[in-house]
Amino acid sequence: GEQLAAFRAEDGQAYVVDAYCPHLGANLGTGGRVVGNCIECPFHGWQFRGEDGKCTRIPYAEKVPDFAKVRTWPSCEVNGMLLVWYHCEGVAPTWAVPEQREITTKEWVFRGQTEHFVDAHIQEIPENAADTAHLDFLHGPAILGGSDLRYTRSRLWDFMKHNWKAEWQLEPEPNKHCSHLLVQHSATIFGKHFSLMDLTVSARQVGPGLVFLIFKHAFLGQGIILQTVTPLEPLLQKVVHIIYYQKNVPAIIPKFILRAECIQFERDITIWNNKKYLSKPLLVKEDSGIQKHRRWYSQFYSEKSRRLPVQKEDLDW
Ligand code: FES
Ligand SMILES: [Fe+2]
Structure with missing residues (x-):
C-alpha cells in the first residue's frame, strides 16, 4: 500500500524514498531524474538527497526551508535485490538479510524468474512451510498433471509420484526472525525410485516475506531460488521467484527446476486464491507445526500494523 521511488545515485548507492514529492x-518515480546523489522532481525541479531525503535545491526559490524533506526508507542491496525495511512504528532495522556468497561471487548465475499475484493474506504463503501434511497430498501427484486441481489427481499421471520428507524448525537467537524447512524430494515411476529426481531443498525463511531455497542435486549441481512476497494491497501479494544456479550446469537444468517449482506453487495459489483464513482451524496432532508457525509469525506484527476495516478474524495485512 505504499508508493515508493527507488534510484541509484551517481555514487552507485541505491536509495528508496516516498514516491510523492x-x-x-x-x-518522483515517473520522470524523476538522478542529479548527483539526489533525485529531481519532474514537476518543479526540487531536488532531494537520497541519504536523508533533505531538499537541497529549489530552482526558483531564494531559500530552501529546513523542513523541506521527502521521507526515506531504510533499504539494502543484496543478492541482486533491493530490499526495503517496513515497520509500522518506524523502528529501524533489527536484522539484516544475509548475503548468498555464490551469487556475489557469480559462481551461481541468474537463470530466470517467475512472478505471480496471489489473492490471500501474506501469512498464508509462509504458513505453507509448516504445513507438511499438504506436501504429499497437494504436491504428491506428478508435475506432468500440471496445476489445474481438477486434473492433478487424474489416473493418467498415476504412474509417477513425488515423495516429500519435510521438517520445519524455528531458529534460535539471534535468528528468531528465521525459520527453516528441510525437504528431501524423491520421485517414483511405476513404484520404482527414480534417482535422477532426488533433490534436497533447504528453505530458509528470513523475516516475513523472503525465502532462500537452496537446491542440492546428487550430480546436477546446486543453486538457489529466492522467493519474495510483497503485499501490494490488503489481501493481494506479489510473489517473485528468482533462480541462480551453478554456472557450469546447462541452463536447462535450473529452468526445469524453476518450471517444476512453478507448477507446484500454482497448485498452492489455487488453494490460497479460494480459501479463507481460519483463526481457529480444526487441527490434529500431526498439524502442530501450523500453530507453532502462527506464534512465530506473530512477531512480525506490531501495535500499529494495519488491519482490514471489516476484519473479524484478527489478521493484519
Ligand atoms: S511537485 Fe515536486 S517539485 Fe513540485
Ligand atoms: Fe505448497
Whole structure:
C-alpha cells in the first residue's frame, strides 16, 4: 500500500524514498531524474538527497526551508535485490538479510524468474512451510498433471509420484526472525525410485516475506531460488521467484527446476486464491507445526500494523 521511488545515485548507492514529492505531490518515480546523489522532481525541479531525503535545491526559490524533506526508507542491496525495511512504528532495522556468497561471487548465475499475484493474506504463503501434511497430498501427484486441481489427481499421471520428507524448525537467537524447512524430494515411476529426481531443498525463511531455497542435486549441481512476497494491497501479494544456479550446469537444468517449482506453487495459489483464513482451524496432532508457525509469525506484527476495516478474524495485512 505504499508508493515508493527507488534510484541509484551517481555514487552507485541505491536509495528508496516516498514516491510523492512533498511539494505538490508529483511522482518522483515517473520522470524523476538522478542529479548527483539526489533525485529531481519532474514537476518543479526540487531536488532531494537520497541519504536523508533533505531538499537541497529549489530552482526558483531564494531559500530552501529546513523542513523541506521527502521521507526515506531504510533499504539494502543484496543478492541482486533491493530490499526495503517496513515497520509500522518506524523502528529501524533489527536484522539484516544475509548475503548468498555464490551469487556475489557469480559462481551461481541468474537463470530466470517467475512472478505471480496471489489473492490471500501474506501469512498464508509462509504458513505453507509448516504445513507438511499438504506436501504429499497437494504436491504428491506428478508435475506432468500440471496445476489445474481438477486434473492433478487424474489416473493418467498415476504412474509417477513425488515423495516429500519435510521438517520445519524455528531458529534460535539471534535468528528468531528465521525459520527453516528441510525437504528431501524423491520421485517414483511405476513404484520404482527414480534417482535422477532426488533433490534436497533447504528453505530458509528470513523475516516475513523472503525465502532462500537452496537446491542440492546428487550430480546436477546446486543453486538457489529466492522467493519474495510483497503485499501490494490488503489481501493481494506479489510473489517473485528468482533462480541462480551453478554456472557450469546447462541452463536447462535450473529452468526445469524453476518450471517444476512453478507448477507446484500454482497448485498452492489455487488453494490460497479460494480459501479463507481460519483463526481457529480444526487441527490434529500431526498439524502442530501450523500453530507453532502462527506464534512465530506473530512477531512480525506490531501495535500499529494495519488491519482490514471489516476484519473479524484478527489478521493484519
Ligand atoms: S511537485 Fe515536486 S517539485 Fe513540485
Ligand atoms: Fe505448497
